Amino acid sequence: MDEKHLHYFKALEAFREKECPICFLVKKANLGYFDSLLSERVSEISFHENFVRDNGFCNLHSYQFLSYNQGLGVTRAHHYLLKSWLSELTNKKLKFFKPSGKVKCGACEFIREMENNYFALIKEYWKNKEFKTAILSSSGFCAIHYKKLLKFAGKIPDWLQKFQIQKYQELLAELKLYLDFCNFSLDQKRPALTREQELVWKKAVQMMAGQEGTLFN
């Protein structure tokens, strides 16, 4: 199976999840990045050269790197990077330390590329009946990924825009229901909530800010 078809089937799978499909795919891609980093690339000099060139990882990915407890790989990477930073400071040839100096996190870059691959796939296949049906049976895109999809695609089909609006309207209604549930002055009229409705505030954050750890520099 070529890469495009693999992405196609991964996307179909993601549309069946009870969360934003892009958040789901991004979390998977992120895990895949660290799996391949820690099983192979961390021992390759090219990884360390890039790590120094990019000024390391962003805050989020630095801590993900740390969370695997691979002391040697983390030490090597930071040893080279700190040497490079010290050489900048002692030689007064500032790169990272000048005001415009930045971290260009390689993990973020990878995720962004994957995200764009999926946006391109969605745009290419949204006319395809099977794909459209899968999107319409999904949980909908979180606001952050929908905003990114709008920017990527330029123009969105009406049915997709309607679908997203409907998802956000449903969420709004559930939030209102929760507020009513917390309003004791309603007395007998306070609604009874299902377990899922009791946790709608968590869903609101996930659908409006994206799932934790899915947004990158």
Ligand SMILES: [Zn+2]
């Ligand atoms: Zn999302």
Ligand SMILES: [Zn+2]
């Ligand atoms: Zn990053």
